[in-house]
Amino acid sequence: MYNKFFFKKRNKVFVQDIYKALKIKKKITENYIINDIKDLSLAEEQDISFLHSSKYKDLACNSKCKTIITLEKFSKLLPKEKNLVIVDNVLLNLAKVVSFFYPDSLNDNFDDKCSKPNKKKYKYVKFGKNVLVGKNVKIGKKSFIGHNTIIESNVVIGNNCNIGSNVILKKTVIGDNVTILDGAVIGKKGYGFYPHEKKNIRYPHIGVVVIGDNVEIGCNNTIDRGSISNTTIGNNTFLDNQVHIAHNIRIGKNCIITAQVGFAGSSVIGDRVSIGGQAGISGHLKIGNNVQIGGGSGVIKNIPDNTKVMGYPAKDIRSFLKENR
Amino acid sequence: MYNKFFFKKRNKVFVQDIYKALKIKKKITENYIINDIKDLSLAEEQDISFLHSSKYKDLACNSKCKTIITLEKFSKLLPKEKNLVIVDNVLLNLAKVVSFFYPDSLNDNFDDKCSKPNKKKYKYVKFGKNVLVGKNVKIGKKSFIGHNTIIESNVVIGNNCNIGSNVILKKTVIGDNVTILDGAVIGKKGYGFYPHEKKNIRYPHIGVVVIGDNVEIGCNNTIDRGSISNTTIGNNTFLDNQVHIAHNIRIGKNCIITAQVGFAGSSVIGDRVSIGGQAGISGHLKIGNNVQIGGGSGVIKNIPDNTKVMGYPAKDIRSFLKENR
Amino acid sequence: MYNKFFFKKRNKVFVQDIYKALKIKKKITENYIINDIKDLSLAEEQDISFLHSSKYKDLACNSKCKTIITLEKFSKLLPKEKNLVIVDNVLLNLAKVVSFFYPDSLNDNFDDKCSKPNKKKYKYVKFGKNVLVGKNVKIGKKSFIGHNTIIESNVVIGNNCNIGSNVILKKTVIGDNVTILDGAVIGKKGYGFYPHEKKNIRYPHIGVVVIGDNVEIGCNNTIDRGSISNTTIGNNTFLDNQVHIAHNIRIGKNCIITAQVGFAGSSVIGDRVSIGGQAGISGHLKIGNNVQIGGGSGVIKNIPDNTKVMGYPAKDIRSFLKENR
Numbered sequence: 001m002y003n004k005f006f007f008k009k010r011n012k013v014f015v016q017d018i019y020k021a022l023k024i025k026k027k028i029t030e031n032y033i034i035n036d037i038k039d040l041s042l043a044e045e046q047d048i049s050f051l052h053s054s055k056y057k058d059l060a061c062n063s064k065c066k067t068i069i070t071l072e073k074f075s076k077l078l079p080k081e082k083n084l085v086i087v088d089n090v091l092l093n094l095a096k097v098v099s100f101f102y103p104d105s106l107n108d109n110f111d112d113k114c115s116k117p118n119k120k121k122y123k124y125v126k127f128g129k130n131v132l133v134g135k136n137v138k139i140g141k142k143s144f145i146g147h148n149t150i151i152e153s154n155v156v157i158g159n160n161c162n163i164g165s166n167v168i169l170k171k172t173v174i175g176d177n178v179t180i181l182d183g184a185v186i187g188k189k190g191y192g193f194y195p196h197e198k199k200n201i202r203y204p205h206i207g208v209v210v211i212g213d214n215v216e217i218g219c220n221n222t223i224d225r226g227s228i229s230n231t232t233i234g235n236n237t238f239l240d241n242q243v244h245i246a247h248n249i250r251i252g253k254n255c256i257i258t259a260q261v262g263f264a265g266s267s268v269i270g271d272r273v274s275i276g277g278q279a280g281i282s283g284h285l286k287i288g289n290n291v292q293i294g295g296g297s298g299v300i301k302n303i304p305d306n307t308k309v310m311g312y313p314a315k316d317i318r319s320f321l322k323e324n325r
Numbered sequence: 326m327y328n329k330f331f332f333k334k335r336n337k338v339f340v341q342d343i344y345k346a347l348k349i350k351k352k353i354t355e356n357y358i359i360n361d362i363k364d365l366s367l368a369e370e371q372d373i374s375f376l377h378s379s380k381y382k383d384l385a386c387n388s389k390c391k392t393i394i395t396l397e398k399f400s401k402l403l404p405k406e407k408n409l410v411i412v413d414n415v416l417l418n419l420a421k422v423v424s425f426f427y428p429d430s431l432n433d434n435f436d437d438k439c440s441k442p443n444k445k446k447y448k449y450v451k452f453g454k455n456v457l458v459g460k461n462v463k464i465g466k467k468s469f470i471g472h473n474t475i476i477e478s479n480v481v482i483g484n485n486c487n488i489g490s491n492v493i494l495k496k497t498v499i500g501d502n503v504t505i506l507d508g509a510v511i512g513k514k515g516y517g518f519y520p521h522e523k524k525n526i527r528y529p530h531i532g533v534v535v536i537g538d539n540v541e542i543g544c545n546n547t548i549d550r551g552s553i554s555n556t557t558i559g560n561n562t563f564l565d566n567q568v569h570i571a572h573n574i575r576i577g578k579n580c581i582i583t584a585q586v587g588f589a590g591s592s593v594i595g596d597r598v599s600i601g602g603q604a605g606i607s608g609h610l611k612i613g614n615n616v617q618i619g620g621g622s623g624v625i626k627n628i629p630d631n632t633k634v635m636g637y638p639a640k641d642i643r644s645f646l647k648e649n650r
Numbered sequence: 651m652y653n654k655f656f657f658k659k660r661n662k663v664f665v666q667d668i669y670k671a672l673k674i675k676k677k678i679t680e681n682y683i684i685n686d687i688k689d690l691s692l693a694e695e696q697d698i699s700f701l702h703s704s705k706y707k708d709l710a711c712n713s714k715c716k717t718i719i720t721l722e723k724f725s726k727l728l729p730k731e732k733n734l735v736i737v738d739n740v741l742l743n744l745a746k747v748v749s750f751f752y753p754d755s756l757n758d759n760f761d762d763k764c765s766k767p768n769k770k771k772y773k774y775v776k777f778g779k780n781v782l783v784g785k786n787v788k789i790g791k792k793s794f795i796g797h798n799t800i801i802e803s804n805v806v807i808g809n810n811c812n813i814g815s816n817v818i819l820k821k822t823v824i825g826d827n828v829t830i831l832d833g834a835v836i837g838k839k840g841y842g843f844y845p846h847e848k849k850n851i852r853y854p855h856i857g858v859v860v861i862g863d864n865v866e867i868g869c870n871n872t873i874d875r876g877s878i879s880n881t882t883i884g885n886n887t888f889l890d891n892q893v894h895i896a897h898n899i900r901i902g903k904n905c906i907i908t909a910q911v912g913f914a915g916s917s918v919i920g921d922r923v924s925i926g927g928q929a930g931i932s933g934h935l936k937i938g939n940n941v942q943i944g945g946g947s948g949v950i951k952n953i954p955d956n957t958k959v960m961g962y963p964a965k966d967i968r969s970f971l972k973e974n975r
Contacts, residue, residue: 108504110453110471110490128760129782132454132472146760147782147800150472150490164838165760165800165818168490168507177849179758182818182835183870185507185544188489191565197579199502199539199561214849219835219872220508222544222566222584236849240841241872242894242912244567244584244602254847259872259894260912260930262567262585262602264620277894277912278930278948280585280603280621295914296930296948296962298603298621312621312637312962313649324963433829435778435796435815457779457797475797475815493815493832510832510869513814516890522904524827524864524886545833547869547891547909569892569909569927587892587910587927589945605910605928605946623928623946637946637962638974 002208002230005136005154006171007102009036015067018048018085021100022093030083034067037094037101037206039228048097051078052090055284069093091203092194098204098228105204108189111152111170117145128165140176152187158213171225175213175235183220186211190224190231190247190265203227205247212236218243218259227265234271246283258295270305279314294320327533327555330461330479331496332427334361340392343373343410346425347418355408359392362419362426362531364553373422376403377415380609394418416528417519423529423553430529433514436477436495442470453490465501477512483538496550500538500560508545511536515549515556515572515590528552530572537561543568543584552590559596571608583620595630604639619645652858652880655786655804656821657752659686665717668698668735671750672743680733684717687744687751687856689878698747701728702740705934719743741853742844748854748878755854758839761802761820767795778815790826802837808863821875825863825885833870836861840874840881840897840915853877855897862886868893868909877915884921896933908945920955929964944970 016031035046040056043049043065050069051060057077060068068078069085078084087093098105114132117125122133124141131145134153139145143157146165151157155169158176163169167180170187180186189205207226212235217223223245225231231245234253239245244262251257252271261275264283273287276295281287286302293299294310294317303309308317338359344351360371365381368374368390375394376385382402385393393403394410403409412418423430439457442450447458449466456470459478464470468482471490476482480494483501488494492505495512505511514530532551537560542548548570550556556570559578564570569587576582577596586600589608598612601620606612611627618624619635619642628634633642663684669676685696690706693699693715700719701710707727710718718728719735728734737743748755764782767775772783774791781795784803789795793807796815801807805819808826813819817830820837830836839855857876862885867873873895875881881895884903889895894912901907902921911925914933923937926945931937936952943949944960944967953959958967 109451109469109487112451112453114454114472126759126762128762129764130455130473130780144759147764148473148491148780148798162759166491166798166816166835181838183508183545183833183872185491185566188506188544191543191563191584193541193563195579195581197561200541200563200579216843216850218841219838220545220567220833220870222508224566236847238841238843238850240894240896241835241874242567242870242892244565246565246584254845254850256845258914259841259896260585260910264583264602277914277932278603278928282602282620295932295950300620434776434794434812437776437778439779439797455780455798473798473816491816508833508870510816510891513831513869516868516888516909518866518888520904520906522886525866525888525904545870545892547833549891567892569890571890571909585910589908589927603928607927607945625945 002156002173002210003206005156005173006208007105007206010101010103013101015048015083018067018097018100022085022087022096024085024087037097037228038065040065040068042229048085050090050094052094069097089194092201094228095194095201095203098206102204102206105206106202108205111150113153114150146182155187164219172209172211174211175215177214178211179216181217181219181221181241184217184223186217186221186223187225188222190227192227192247192265207231207248209233212253215239221245240277252289276310292317327481327498327535328531330481330498331533332430332531335426335428338426340373340408343392343422343425347410347412347421349410349412362422362553363390365390365393367554373410375415375419377419394422414519417526419553420519420526420528423531427529427531430531431527433530436475438478439475471507480512489544497534497536499536500540502539503536504541506542506544506546506566509542509548511542511546511548512550513547515552517552517572517590532556532573534558537578540564546570565602577614601635617642652806652823652860653856655806655823656858657755657856660751660753663751665698665733668717668747668750672735672737672746674735674737687747687878688715690715690718692879698735700740700744702744719747739844742851744878745844745851745853748856752854752856755856756852758855761800763803764800796832805837814869822859822861824861825865827864828861829866831867831869831871831891834867834873836867836871836873837875838872840877842877842897842915857881857898859883862903865889871895890927902939926960942967 040059040063048067049065113135117133128147132150139157140159143161149167152170156173162179164182168185172187192203194201207230210232214236216238218241224247226248237255239257240259242260246265248266251269254272256274258277260278267285269287270289275293279297288305290306292308297314298312299314310317311320365384365388373392374390438460442458453472457475464482465484468486474492477495481498487504489507493510497512517528519526532555535557539561541563543566549572551573562580564582565584571590573591576594579597581599583602585603592610594612595614600618604622613630615631617633622639623637624639635642636645690709690713698717699715763785767783778797782800789807790809793811799817802820806823812829814832818835822837842853844851857880860882864886866888868891874897876898887905889907890909896915898916901919904922906924908927910928917935919937920939925943929947938955940956942958947964948962949964960967961970
């Protein structure tokens with residue numbers, strides 16, 4: 001987890017503090033420290049996590065996490081040793097807990113720590129004109145940073161990277177030999193909020209964007225950082241222009257993602273997946289390894305390994321071609 | 326109507342001047358002043374308007390407007406008290422009348438009045454580096470303007486707004502508590518022109534973009550200003566990344582518009598409408614309140630209130646799902 | 651061919667040098683000079699070209715080109731007087747030959763020759779703030795270049811052009827009376843590479859982007875330059891916002907390309923073609939003259955002249971509308 005580099009975390013949080021933050025009145029038999037808020041797959045015993053859909057019941061049962069925010073109706077599904085924080089709206093209360101742990105996490109203003117790069121600090125980096133660099137930015141050797149590019153505080157860029165012009169990087173960790181083309185915007189908060197009639201309530205986004213080695217990211221791409229976990233792009237995956245990647249998406253290695261493809265939040269894409277232009281992948285799906293998705297497809301179901309699909313909604317490519325002869 | 330802030334208007338225009346500008350020879354029995362050019366729904370008696378499709382016949386009959394540019398064949402459909410300016414191509418002649426009223430309206434060059442913001446004038450605004458601000462720009466208190474952002478002359482931004490980096494704003498009026506994310510381009514002329522073999526003829530665009538309170542606009546969005554009327558986005562509507570909004574679109578309150586959605590010109594979208602990623606909405610449609618449009622849909626018909634649709638072309642979502650089981 | 655302005659070419663290349671570069675051991679009976687590498691339709695006798703698919707067999711047979719890189723299995727299809735360079739992977743070896751002729755062609759870093767424009771050199775041009783211009787850039791009279799725009803070395807811009815703000819132009823030749831709107835990125839390398847498990851191998855892109863007279867290009871468009879031949883946009887063609895054009899696309903005259911349309915590589919589009927919003931055109935297709943493609947369509951086959959299509963996959967529009975009544 002890289003988020004400790006990017007977000008200030010409150011320390012010494014006790015479970016009682018959580019109840020207070022959520023305005024829940026409850027007699028506490030046992031008060032103990034909560035280290036952090038994480039999703040069910042990453043949470044350790046001392047963390048707090050959440051269950052908002054029965055779809056993730058097994059994950060919750062098998063999670064090491066002791067303290068789980070959930071609905072009354074899910075309490076029967078979970079082992080008795082879990083300490084359940086019962087609320088009437090999981091995601092809304094999750095947002096409150098995240099804001100409690102990370103008080104600055106809702107602030108997504110531009111980084112006012114950015115200024116001209118110190119050439120002594122970055123003596124093995126080649127900068128274009130008008131580049132802006134924040135505090136504690138790390139950039140590896142032989143990397144190029146194009147004109148007008150903005151690299152916000154705490155971003156990490158590896159060796160031999162080639163960042164284009166007019167790029168914006170925030171809350172992002174980038175490997176070696178990565179190319180990021182002109183106009184890409186990486187690491188802004190995801191499109192996650194709780195709709196409210198008067199004024200929508202924004203979820204805090206404490207995940208970051210993690211980009212592997214040898215990745216290429218196309219022009220004018222938008223890659224949002226994760227809400228609780230990270231948005232990740234595996235080694236040697238290439239993205240074409242105008243691709244949109246929402247929060248929490250995890251893309252594997254050696255994928256080929258063609259222009260104007262869009263991913264809704266929280267899907268997991270395997271290795272060696274190729275996706276044709278303008279295809280769309282719905283949220284919370286699992287796309288297997290070696291999957292091929294035809295251009296323009298709309299994927300609304302999980303896809304097993306080694307499958308070729310096409311269509312809207314996407315189906316086996318042979319059926320699609322037969323029906324459309 | 327905000328366009329008087331952004332476009333210089335010719336004064337003391339008489340109906341005879343209009344005939345001259347259109348090179349129409351006609352004996353005029355009554356010469357009178359025309360105040361402005363507006364669409365049928367907004368025009369007052371002393372304005373001039375236009376009818377180019379029988380679809381808008383009722384609007385024309387009920388309009389207060391006395392002077393209407395139209396085709397010979399529509400003259401029978403309209404009340405006798407209207408003064409009809411008969412032409413052989415309504416939109417082409419409309420363009421001429423707009424250019425006559427607003428001589429600068431075809432100029433869409435960059436704003437050469439932009440320069441570094443005067444910190445005394447904007448003492449309650451926090452600016453990033455390399456920001457450019459035009460003449461007569463108004464920015465409310467506690468607003469943030471990110472690095473490299475360009476705010477052209479006469480733009481109005483409310484209080485507590487958070488404008489990202491690399492944003493371009495022109496001919497736009499923005500409410501309070503609005504977030505505009507990095508790389509958005511708002512207020513350029515719409516994609517409206519009269520095709521011509523040698524050189525297409527551009528329609529002037531004298532509408533502006535009006536953005537309500539509590540709105541969020543995603544990265545790399547493009548929102549075009551209106552041609553005659555405005556492009557508007559209602560209070561508390563949130564747009565995800567890479568959304569495209571063409572000229573004259575009117576979006577209601579509390580809408581949720583997901584990534585890569587596109588709107589062709591002049592459609593009207595109700596309140597509390599949610600639209601899934603990559604859906605497209607054709608031009609000149611009416612989408613009711615509380616409508617839900619599935620991701621990837623192609624909407625080519627009006628949609629009544631409280632309806633869920635999906636598909637290409639979009640149909641009732643139950644039919645779509647049944648057919649695609 | 652404009653690429654000699656943009657890419658340094660190696661001179662005095664003999665066919666033997668090609669074999670060496672490809673590590674092919676072969677007794678050479680006749681050594682001769684190879685001038686350049688071109689595609690089959692453009693190559694002259696003294697050039698080298700390539701045949702990687704039997705689809706282009708006729709083109710190869712009729713090409714003036716003497717020296718052709720191809721597979722063993724295609725050798726029977728070609729006339730005996732051709733000198734065939736037999737390889738086991740045409741595109742991979744083509745990449746090597748291109749890199750041999752054009753040693754800098756894989757470098758797509760930002761142009762470090764860019765600096766503030768010399769106002770004496772460009773005395774008939776109006777520049778915005780923070781514009782960056784490379785070496786040997788030509789800009790015609792009465793052209794406007796918006797704020798923060800980057801024009802890399804050797805780019806040519808005609809008279810009366812109107813380039814917006816935040817635009818990036820590289821390896822591009824632009825005619826007269828051209829409008830390029832804010833945020834467009836034109837001329838970067840295309841999305842062409844040879845997938846490799848450890849690290850994909852990038853194809854060099856030595857083609858450029860050639861834009862005709864009276865063209866308009868929308869906001870945030872991405873137009874990639876060609877790999878071997880050019881990407882071209884014909885006179886008086888208008889592109890709306892967020893359009894993506896891949897490498898080697900050739901678009902004719904008087905076309906109307908609406909917002910968010912995407913083209914995969916190497917298709918040829920006729921004159922007077924109109925394409926509705928969000929449509930996608932697959933790679934290597936031929937779209938005739940006067941074709942109309944409905945919004946949201948997915949075109950995966952050639953389309954003859956004077957045809958209206960719609961759907962995914964695109965079919966005759968009457969069939970589409972009948973089936974979807």
